[in-house]
């Protein structure tokens with residue numbers, strides 16, 4: 001959530017007051033996923049611009065620093081100003097998070113080349129560069145297909161179709177995602193993605209890489225460990241017999 005899209009903030013009115021500092025309807029707090037501790041927690045206002053200065057200079061945006069109730073880190077949010085009176089500045093309730101939580105993934109299971117590219121893809125996503133993210137997804141996906149070997153792209157395609165089905169995403173919404181991942185055309189022909197589409201692409205991409213690499217890697221590793229312990233037990237039995 002980059003803007004305060006949750007239900008609470010939709011109803012919230014926020015204002016800077018010359019005499020009372022920060023005002024919000026029925027004292028509702030802002031809640032979001034903290035970029036430091038990744039916990040969804042309430043944010044308490046920590047540093048508020050001086051209303052008198054804002055009223056005088058009438059900036060388009062103001063920055064407020066909140067403190068995460070969970071880890072106490074400072075979280076910087078930017079609000080657009082809505083209206084000014086002699087004593088008060090009303091702010092639009094949607095805010096922009098200047099630092100976003102980092103997207104996580106079990107990178108160690110990916111082929112090296114794919115890992116490098118997908119790390120950069122997630123970094124683009126975390127900084128709201130959704131089309132750079134789409135381009136890097138295309139490159140990550142191509143490298144993944146190559147690593148899977150013959151029939152790899154088809155296998156990945158089947159995984160993505162299953163994901164679409166499980167998630168119940170309609171074909172129209174899914175078309176740009178499919179185009180990014182599977183079209184053979186030049187990168188210049190990639191569709192422009194908005195925030196929502198990029199979010200879908202992110203989850204589909206993570207699922208595809210999980211199914212193609214992480215699942216196999218985890219299972220193989222777990223079975224190796226099991227086999228190791230079975231061998232140890234057999235040796236113990238043999239030596240005690």
Ligand SMILES: [Zn+2]
Nearest residue numbers: 034037068071
């Ligand atoms: Zn936190």
